[in-house]
Amino acid sequence: MRGLSIPNKIIFFVNSILLLLLILSYLSPYINPNIIWFFSFLGLIFPFLYVLNIFFLIYWLLCFKRQIWANIIILLIGLNHLNNYIGVQPKDSENLDTIKIMSYNVRLFNEYNWIKNVNCDTILSFLEKENNDILCIQEFYTKNEIPSIGFKYSHVGKQKKKEQWHMAIYSNFPQINKSTVSIDGKEMNNTCIYSDVVINNDTIRVYNIHLASNWFDNDDYSFIKNPKKERIKTGLLNITKKLKKSAQIRAREAIIIREHINRSPHPVIICGDFNDTPLSFTYSKIKNELIDSFTFSGFGIGNSYVNIPFLRIDYILHENSFKSYNYKKINKIYSDHYAISTEIKI
Incomplete structure (x- = not known):
């Protein structure tokens, strides 16, 4: 976080939390809600978490900040899940x-x-x-x-x-x-x-x-x-x-x-x-x-x-x-x- 202004530090903190929640949502299909139910909630809101982190990616891109890479990597990991929400091959x-x-x-x-x-x-x-x-x-x-x-x-x-x-x-x-x-x-x-x-x-x-x-x-x-x-x-x-x-x-x-x-x-x-x-x-x-x-x-x-x-x-x-x-x-x-x-x- 060195070199970031105070507003950007706050933005990065929020972005980090949302990236963590997005990563955890990827685990939802593998965890029985009767064992840990919270993952099922994250799976439910996956589309919104993904879109929010895309906005952060765009923000860091426009600011030319290296924080963009965490967004790129984590969004790419979940890219295959988008096929379940957006059809691309009629x-x-x-x-x-x-x-x-x-x-x-x-x-x-x-x-x-x-x-x-x-x-x-x-x-x-x-x-x-x-x-x-x-x-x-x-x-x-x-x-x-x-x-x-x-x-x-x-x-x-x-x-x-x-x-x-x-x-x-x-x-x-x-x-x-x-x-x-x-x-x-x-x-x-x-x-x-x-x-x-x-x-x-x-x-x-x-x-x-x-x-x-x-x-x-x-x-x-x-x-x-x-x-x-x-x-x-x-x-x-x-x-x-x-x-x-x-x-x-x-x-x-x-x-x-x-x-x-x-x-x-x-x-x-x-x-x-x-x-x-x-x-x-x-x-x-x-x-x-x-x-x-x-x-x-x-x-x-x-x-x-x-x-x-x-x-x-x-x-x-x-x-x-x-x-x-x-x-x-x-x-x-x-x-x-x-x-x-x-x-x-x-």
């Missing part, structure tokens, strides 16, 4: 024989009118027009008969009450085996269901996953968007408690689901709302050696949650032997999530 299917898969958290088909002028029929009409071959829905809900949405086959994870029907897998192909992944001995039909789908002469196991939410309410989102001085302590404490609890639950769910995937007799495709970012233990555990269709064929910012910028928590993963094309985020706000789709060559 791939067209080029008329290959592919199947189109969509994953969508429909938020109970807007049953409680969170979004004005959007109802169940609006969303069902949108889904039918998308001409999907396989559709995985999270937070599924219906008061009446199960809608066909133009598909021949369906698997709705039924619980005792209709209002608890929160997962569904639709397909144009026969589903020969349909079941639920047991979480801690419970048949959690709102966490993970799967169907063995026969496509031509191949059988593919399709998982539909919806992991534990952060349970943020309107006050929490209001605080995130506009933190007020008088609510800083209570707001941060409330959000921190929810983040810790949900991260730990998701980690347990992810471990159980990964063990189930490992026992699958068929190649797998995984769709779902993980409620966690690509730089998380949850994502890393479920993905393992699978391919993330966004990183393989996506383009642009991959955020999938409407209310928070850069937050990517919805995924379509598949076997290495498959190829994915035309990953899309559909920018229609019918839910608090965006629908995502891709075309896969089996």
